[in-house]
Amino acid sequence: MIEDKNKSNTKISELGEFGLIDHLTRGIKLRHKSSVKGIGDDAAVISGDIELQKIITTDLLVEGVHFDLGYMPLKHLGYKAVIVNLSDVYAMNAQPKQITVSIAVSNRFPVEALDELYDGIKTACKIYNVDLVGGDTTSSTSGLIISITAIGEAKKEDIVYRSGAKENDLLVISGDIGGAYLGLQVLEREKQVFKANPNSQPDLEPYTYLVERQLKPQARKDIVSLLKELEVVPTSMIDISDGLSSEILHICKASKTGCNIYEDKIPLDPQVISTCEEFELDSTTIAMSGGEDYELLFTIKTEDFPKIKANPNLTVIGHITAQKEGIHLITRANTKIPVIARGWNSLQEE
Amino acid sequence: MIEDKNKSNTKISELGEFGLIDHLTRGIKLRHKSSVKGIGDDAAVISGDIELQKIITTDLLVEGVHFDLGYMPLKHLGYKAVIVNLSDVYAMNAQPKQITVSIAVSNRFPVEALDELYDGIKTACKIYNVDLVGGDTTSSTSGLIISITAIGEAKKEDIVYRSGAKENDLLVISGDIGGAYLGLQVLEREKQVFKANPNSQPDLEPYTYLVERQLKPQARKDIVSLLKELEVVPTSMIDISDGLSSEILHICKASKTGCNIYEDKIPLDPQVISTCEEFELDSTTIAMSGGEDYELLFTIKTEDFPKIKANPNLTVIGHITAQKEGIHLITRANTKIPVIARGWNSLQEE
Numbered sequence: 001m002i003e004d005k006n007k008s009n010t011k012i013s014e015l016g017e018f019g020l021i022d023h024l025t026r027g028i029k030l031r032h033k034s035s036v037k038g039i040g041d042d043a044a045v046i047s048g049d050i051e052l053q054k055i056i057t058t059d060l061l062v063e064g065v066h067f068d069l070g071y072m073p074l075k076h077l078g079y080k081a082v083i084v085n086l087s088d089v090y091a092m093n094a095q096p097k098q099i100t101v102s103i104a105v106s107n108r109f110p111v112e113a114l115d116e117l118y119d120g121i122k123t124a125c126k127i128y129n130v131d132l133v134g135g136d137t138t139s140s141t142s143g144l145i146i147s148i149t150a151i152g153e154a155k156k157e158d159i160v161y162r163s164g165a166k167e168n169d170l171l172v173i174s175g176d177i178g179g180a181y182l183g184l185q186v187l188e189r190e191k192q193v194f195k196a197n198p199n200s201q202p203d204l205e206p207y208t209y210l211v212e213r214q215l216k217p218q219a220r221k222d223i224v225s226l227l228k229e230l231e232v233v234p235t236s237m238i239d240i241s242d243g244l245s246s247e248i249l250h251i252c253k254a255s256k257t258g259c260n261i262y263e264d265k266i267p268l269d270p271q272v273i274s275t276c277e278e279f280e281l282d283s284t285t286i287a288m289s290g291g292e293d294y295e296l297l298f299t300i301k302t303e304d305f306p307k308i309k310a311n312p313n314l315t316v317i318g319h320i321t322a323q324k325e326g327i328h329l330i331t332r333a334n335t336k337i338p339v340i341a342r343g344w345n346s347l348q349e350e
Numbered sequence: 351m352i353e354d355k356n357k358s359n360t361k362i363s364e365l366g367e368f369g370l371i372d373h374l375t376r377g378i379k380l381r382h383k384s385s386v387k388g389i390g391d392d393a394a395v396i397s398g399d400i401e402l403q404k405i406i407t408t409d410l411l412v413e414g415v416h417f418d419l420g421y422m423p424l425k426h427l428g429y430k431a432v433i434v435n436l437s438d439v440y441a442m443n444a445q446p447k448q449i450t451v452s453i454a455v456s457n458r459f460p461v462e463a464l465d466e467l468y469d470g471i472k473t474a475c476k477i478y479n480v481d482l483v484g485g486d487t488t489s490s491t492s493g494l495i496i497s498i499t500a501i502g503e504a505k506k507e508d509i510v511y512r513s514g515a516k517e518n519d520l521l522v523i524s525g526d527i528g529g530a531y532l533g534l535q536v537l538e539r540e541k542q543v544f545k546a547n548p549n550s551q552p553d554l555e556p557y558t559y560l561v562e563r564q565l566k567p568q569a570r571k572d573i574v575s576l577l578k579e580l581e582v583v584p585t586s587m588i589d590i591s592d593g594l595s596s597e598i599l600h601i602c603k604a605s606k607t608g609c610n611i612y613e614d615k616i617p618l619d620p621q622v623i624s625t626c627e628e629f630e631l632d633s634t635t636i637a638m639s640g641g642e643d644y645e646l647l648f649t650i651k652t653e654d655f656p657k658i659k660a661n662p663n664l665t666v667i668g669h670i671t672a673q674k675e676g677i678h679l680i681t682r683a684n685t686k687i688p689v690i691a692r693g694w695n696s697l698q699e700e
Contacts (some may be wrong), residue, residue, distance in 0.1 A: 003471050041442070041511050041513075041604070042407060042438040042441040042512070042587075043406055043500075044405070044406045045404070045405055045442070046403060047403050048398045048399045048402045048503070050398055051398065053386060053395050053397050053398055054395070054397075054404060056393055056396060056448070056450060056484060056501065057392060057394070057484065058452050058486055059452070059486050060453070060488055060497050062454045062488060062491065063491070065454070066488070088392040089393060090390070091392035098406070100406060100408045102408055103410070103663070104410055112552045123687060134406060134408060136408055136410045138410055138412060138416070139415050140412050140415065141413070141415060141493065142413065142491075142492045143491065145454070147449065147452055149499045150393075151404075156397075161387065161391050162390075162391050162392070162443060254391070288658060
């Protein structure tokens with residue numbers, strides 16, 4: 001990555017709060033007719049529509065908990081912070097339209113660093129066609145804090161909850177999983193190597209896919225469009241932010257069902273398999289508990305199977321059972337293991 | 351204040367992230383028909399209405415910047431964190447309907463402390479008739495962080511922006527100002543006294559109004575209802591969070607106008623006047639630059655004056671002029687002083 005070493009360092013205090021907001025939000029254009037009023041008043045205004053329900057989701061990202069600026073470039077961080085919220089909107093089978101962005105920063109960040117962060121935020125807005133309509137900018141006593149709220153919309157009949165899965169429905173996953181977690185392990189290892197020897201040059205070549213999954217994840221906008229084209233309305237849906245186990249448990253709990261997942265069906269990228277071997281990790285455990293994949297997990301009626309079966313983006317990994325049958329992983333050796341939540345949990349004690 | 355000294359200390363890690371969310375949001379009932387889906391899915395769902403536009407506003411509160419747990423009880427903090435957002439919705443002449451609450455906490459907080467915080471949040475929701483529909487709960491490496499987003503609604507023709515003030519409009523303020531800032535000064539002083547002598551008992555009796563303005567501010571829900579009753583739609587409106595000077599400048603900048611404010615018209619509580627004398631502070635400076643009053647500042651057409659003049663909650667403090675005339679405070683001695691922003695600015699260097 002080529003960085004401009006001649007960047008100047010403008011102190012945030014030189015601009016002040018309102019000057020900084022003006023600076024960071026300059027040139028922002030509203031794309032959607034529904035974005036009636038963006039930044040610059042006490043609140044944003046969004047038009048209503050009797051046919052469309054609004055979807056609201058919010059995430060709080062804290063430096064040292066959710067990201068490490070040691071290997072996370074600020075531009076990527078801004079991008080990812082938006083993506084994690086949009087993923088939740090897509091998981092409702094809805095289209096995101098607006099976001100608000102609040103940040104708290106300490107004075108150690110020059111304005112140019114925040115420009116990088118906002119570059120990533122604006123790039124995500126452009127690619128995912130959402131309007132940045134508001135937020136809050138304040139100071140922090142320690143690290144960087146980012147809080148984003150996404151607002152989306154969908155017709156009432158299109159919205160998909162976690163709670164609609166029914167016995168015999170097929171459990172489907174988009175893309176492949178486990179990559180983001182392994183990307184983090186690779187970056188952590190390189191950070192330790194760099195600490196021990198600052199002249200070392202990391203060779204990330206064998207891990208490009210994994211590192212990209214961690215640093216520049218994508219939200220599955222395409223899947224929501226694809227399902228619409230295929231005329232499939234999932235019976236339940238959730239995004240995989242905390243790991244497959246955790247999300248399956250959420251769907252089954254909300255839907256009052258059980259589930260069988262087949263180990264040999266879980267889609268893994270070849271880099272996930274080879275890196276698991278290198279790190280001596282079990283790839284199924286990583287897939288089940290890794291998290292941060294931002295893929296979509298959903299259930300469909302069996303009669304919809306022919307519509308999705310040819311699609312390389314979608315994999316059937318199991319099926320819904322009666323609640324009393326429990327939630328199990330069927331291993332390659334054909335043994336049944338109860339699924340327990342081991343997803344990423346930021347509230348666990350270190 | 352009587353505190354229960356027998357409270358147990360449950361570690362957050364005993365509950366885990368989802369257990370904690372379940373615990374904190376237990377018993378929450380949705381009051382509004384528009385709150386289609388609250389906590390418990392990837393996102394909240396709110397119904398649309400062609401007649402009603404949605405208002406979105408968000409605030410990020412950081413421990414050590416916006417609040418000091420040394421004198422801010424957690425219950426009050428939760429209450430205030432909601433109020434500051436609702437105030438922004440009222441400032442659009444709209445009714446808040448939903449909020450999302452995200453918190454980041456370190457392990458030094460037991461679950462019981464978060465119960466206190468949520469008690470305050472739930473109390474505010476009850477009093478102001480808003481539904482808690484979502485949020486995020488995560489860990490923090492240092493202090494407590496609270497991010498709240500409020501969603502409101504209003505008919506298009508009722509929404510009031512900062513930008514609608516016109517020459518000759520009257521500038522009106524609700525309630526009185528300066529109290530919250532002085533309350534903070536009193537609390538800061540008592541904190542220093544307590545540090546020097548932990549056996550000292552603070553006598554806050556002469557400052558009850560000021561301390562309440564700081565610790566338990568109210569949003570002016572009543573003013574929005576009152577204006578509706580009086581059939582007055584303000585031409586512009588803003589809430590006073592950063593101080594009167596700062597807000598007047600916002601209105602004039604957005605409306606492309608000037609303004610004259612009369613020093614002798616600024617409404618001050620007797621406790622503000624007496625405490626300013628005690629602290630040797632100029633009460634006008636405090637009123638103009640103090641902030642955190644959460645009163646509403648708005649402009650009305652001169653023909654609407656008869657409708658509001660008898661109301662003890664509303665005071666005309668000036669009038670809008672042409673932009674070229676500038677923005678001035680007319681002092682008691684009848685001199686004109688240009689108004690500059692000296693509001694509370696959390697991004698200024700210490």
